[in-house]
Amino acid sequence: MRAAELNGDARPVGGPIFTAGFNALLAIVGACGLVIVWRLFRGLGAVSAMNDGYPWGIWIAYDVVSGTALACGGYAVALLCYVLNKGQYHSLVRPAVLTSALGYSLAGFAVLLDLGRYWNIWKAPFLLNWNRNSILLEVALCISAYTVVLWIEISPAFIERWRDSTSPLLRGIAERLTPFLNRTLLWFMALGILLPTMHHSSLGALMLIGVSKLHQLWFTPLLPLMFVVSCIAMGYAVVVFEATVSARLFKRPHEHKMLTSLSGVMVGVLTTLVGMRLVDLISRQRIGLAFTPDRYALFFWLEMAAFITPAILLAPKDWRRDPGIQFLSALMMMVAGTLYRFDVFLVGFNPGPQFSYFPSAFETLVTLGLIAVEVAAYLAIVKRFPILSGAPVAAGPPGLVSGLRAAS
Amino acid sequence: MSISRRTALKGLLTAGAVAATGGTARAALPPKRPDPEAVGLLYDSTQCIGCRACVTACRDANGLAPQPTSLRGAAYDAPTDLNAHTKTIIKLWNTGDAHGYVKTQCMHCVDPACVSVCMFSALHKTAGGIVAYDKDACIGCRYCQVACPFDVPKFEWASATPKIVKCELCRDRLAEGKEPACTAVCPRKAVIFGKRSDLLREAHHRIAASPDRYVPTVYGEHEAGGTQVLYLSSVSFAALGLPALGDQAIPYFTENLQHAIYQGFIAPVVLYGALAVVMFRNRKLTEESQEGQP
Numbered sequence: 001m002r003a004a005e006l007n008g009d010a011r012p013v014g015g016p017i018f019t020a021g022f023n024a025l026l027a028i029v030g031a032c033g034l035v036i037v038w039r040l041f042r043g044l045g046a047v048s049a050m051n052d053g054y055p056w057g058i059w060i061a062y063d064v065v066s067g068t069a070l071a072c073g074g075y076a077v078a079l080l081c082y083v084l085n086k087g088q089y090h091s092l093v094r095p096a097v098l099t100s101a102l103g104y105s106l107a108g109f110a111v112l113l114d115l116g117r118y119w120n121i122w123k124a125p126f127l128l129n130w131n132r133n134s135i136l137l138e139v140a141l142c143i144s145a146y147t148v149v150l151w152i153e154i155s156p157a158f159i160e161r162w163r164d165s166t167s168p169l170l171r172g173i174a175e176r177l178t179p180f181l182n183r184t185l186l187w188f189m190a191l192g193i194l195l196p197t198m199h200h201s202s203l204g205a206l207m208l209i210g211v212s213k214l215h216q217l218w219f220t221p222l223l224p225l226m227f228v229v230s231c232i233a234m235g236y237a238v239v240v241f242e243a244t245v246s247a248r249l250f251k252r253p254h255e256h257k258m259l260t261s262l263s264g265v266m267v268g269v270l271t272t273l274v275g276m277r278l279v280d281l282i283s284r285q286r287i288g289l290a291f292t293p294d295r296y297a298l299f300f301w302l303e304m305a306a307f308i309t310p311a312i313l314l315a316p317k318d319w320r321r322d323p324g325i326q327f328l329s330a331l332m333m334m335v336a337g338t339l340y341r342f343d344v345f346l347v348g349f350n351p352g353p354q355f356s357y358f359p360s361a362f363e364t365l366v367t368l369g370l371i372a373v374e375v376a377a378y379l380a381i382v383k384r385f386p387i388l389s390g391a392p393v394a395a396g397p398p399g400l401v402s403g404l405r406a407a408s
Numbered sequence: 409m410s411i412s413r414r415t416a417l418k419g420l421l422t423a424g425a426v427a428a429t430g431g432t433a434r435a436a437l438p439p440k441r442p443d444p445e446a447v448g449l450l451y452d453s454t455q456c457i458g459c460r461a462c463v464t465a466c467r468d469a470n471g472l473a474p475q476p477t478s479l480r481g482a483a484y485d486a487p488t489d490l491n492a493h494t495k496t497i498i499k500l501w502n503t504g505d506a507h508g509y510v511k512t513q514c515m516h517c518v519d520p521a522c523v524s525v526c527m528f529s530a531l532h533k534t535a536g537g538i539v540a541y542d543k544d545a546c547i548g549c550r551y552c553q554v555a556c557p558f559d560v561p562k563f564e565w566a567s568a569t570p571k572i573v574k575c576e577l578c579r580d581r582l583a584e585g586k587e588p589a590c591t592a593v594c595p596r597k598a599v600i601f602g603k604r605s606d607l608l609r610e611a612h613h614r615i616a617a618s619p620d621r622y623v624p625t626v627y628g629e630h631e632a633g634g635t636q637v638l639y640l641s642s643v644s645f646a647a648l649g650l651p652a653l654g655d656q657a658i659p660y661f662t663e664n665l666q667h668a669i670y671q672g673f674i675a676p677v678v679l680y681g682a683l684a685v686v687m688f689r690n691r692k693l694t695e696e697s698q699e700g701q702p
Binding site: 041042052118121123128129131132135189190207211352 | 670
């Protein structure tokens with residue numbers, strides 16, 4: 001009981017971990033593992049369709065660029081909760097931060113798989129000459145740092161559980177860490193907002209080097225800003241998605257009021273994004289390209305439709321209250337943001353007519369395997385650790401920080 | 409609540425303004441000029457007879473295996489493009505009225521995109537402005553391939569320990585006092601080696617001497633901020649397959665952006681400070697309002 005008191009609401013869901021669904025996920029992970037072994041011995045060309053024209057495939061476009069954006073729930077909710085001081089969203093913070101921590105960790109792993117000469121990484125802090133002009137270096141440092149920050153942000157959930165552990169080791173760790181976290185957690189939370197702002201803008205800036213390769217419907221000096229705004233939209237969408245699925249899966253109360261107002265926030269973010277996109281295209285006099293009958297225009301409109309539809313669905317207040325519409329809109333926003341990233345990194349990227357790329361089956365299997373790891377880890381952790389809230393909370397409950405404070 | 413929200417927004421806007429003025433107050437970085445000692449190639453496509461001696465010499469000099477293609481039982485070393493075993497290649501151009509040849513290899517840009525993006529400077533400018541590769545600093549991220557407007561760097565996709573492969577202007581031969589393999593072997597002197605400034609003068613001299621033989625510009629003099637490999641042609645450079653790039657170096661915009669935002673790391677630090685102030689203040693407000701409640 002004590003663990004529950006410490007955080008007010010969050011408590012483990014309980015139940016068996018190895019369910020049929022969980023075992024199915026493990027099977028996908030196993031298959032993915034085999035492909036990874038093959039890649040290590042036979043090289044990237046043996047498992048992927050990447051080539052000299054399209055040196056980055058879905059491991060970068062999905063696992064890293066879209067994956068970290070879909071892992072922006074922690075960022076988006078923390079922005080709302082701690083910067084805009086909307087305390088009512090507190091109970092969404094922990095599950096959001098957990099999905100973020102898992103998402104970023106797997107993105108980091110995907111990068112290692114994708115690196116041709118991954119073994120040279122150990123030299124980076126000591127022997128290698130850091131090129132401060134490299135946007136990718138900034139992205140790499142920022143993502144690594146943020147992954148650590150996310151695990152620190154979620155650590156109270158583990159500590160609360162370990163306090164009551166029968167293992168003296170875990171209990172000792174929990175007792176030592178509690179005062180440290182009470183003193184420093186808010187500093188890490190601030191980093192947890194700064195770092196994603198930096199690297200999501202930089203992920204967009206990565207493709208600004210493609211002056212002659214990236215299609216003009218996507219090449220804009222505003223890419224960094226577009227990436228930040230769209231990752232915030234995706235972050236909120238993932239929170240709605242995850243809260244809805246968790247409520248259904250674990251038969252918990254649907255945090256309806258909160259998700260409704262969150263959906264209201266999404267309308268604003270989406271409208272800003274679509275507005276920016278159109279104003280940019282019109283002012284750069286590139287809007288005509290959207291009416292040229294080719295695959296670029298097709299993907300542009302698919303992407304715009306995926307951004308605009310949820311904004312329309314969520315705009316009327318009584319539609320916004322409908323959990324079905326909330327869920328569908330969140331799903332569409334996740335697709336929209338992902339499609340935007342695919343467009344910038346793959347669809348709109350044209351290295352020349354001699355090159356083409358479509359992900360291979362093995363490459364896709366690795367991506368599915370990493371998603372399976374993430375889902376499986378999430379399921380196991382919420383069953384054993386206090387992540388999900390038992391009931392919706394009206395206002396300003398003791399959150400991560402004040403809860404720990406009260407405990408110490 | 410609304411007061412603290414206003415404070416939050418004000419703090420963040422201030423941080424944003426600092427970041428923005430940091431960018432505009434400073435003058436933009438000056439475009440990079442070619443090194444006076446920069447070396448390169450001058451390729452005159454009107455002189456090239458397509459004998460491909462340069463392709464074979466390049467293989468030999470760089471220890472690259474031939475790329476056999478089997479056709480009706482016979483083997484040909486006939487790669488269709490630059491690849492992980494081919495650092496230079498001769499292609500055919502054909503406009504319908506006329507045809508000829510064009511040589512492709514690293515352009516050794518004055519301000520190369522590949523060097524700008526390389527995280528640990530595995531690709532770097534070395535003596536004579538040559539774009540050189542150091543495999544021990546390379547982690548294989550392949551951002552150079554994304555960045556290069558000429559699609560020059562190639563990756564060993566079939567290897568478990570892959571490297572980036574590209575022309576390094578035979579820098580080991582230069583160190584021995586020899587010229588690059590391709591220029592040494594060329595029977596028509598269609599490709600010659602020299603200082604970029606001398607090559608540029610020679611190129612303009614040839615145009616002036618036979619104005620009806622050449623289009624009046626030298627590709628690489630200004631393209632993408634200038635390249636150290638220069639081209640002369642009797643037809644448009646587009647017909648040769650050379651990309652139409654503006655005069656601005658490819659990394660010019662991104663480097664200015666990066667410098668503007670991260671100059672002295674001031675903007676991130678200011679933003680971090682503002683976030684921390686707002687968040688500590690919010691926590692205090694929340695705690696006060698909770699104490700006020702029964």
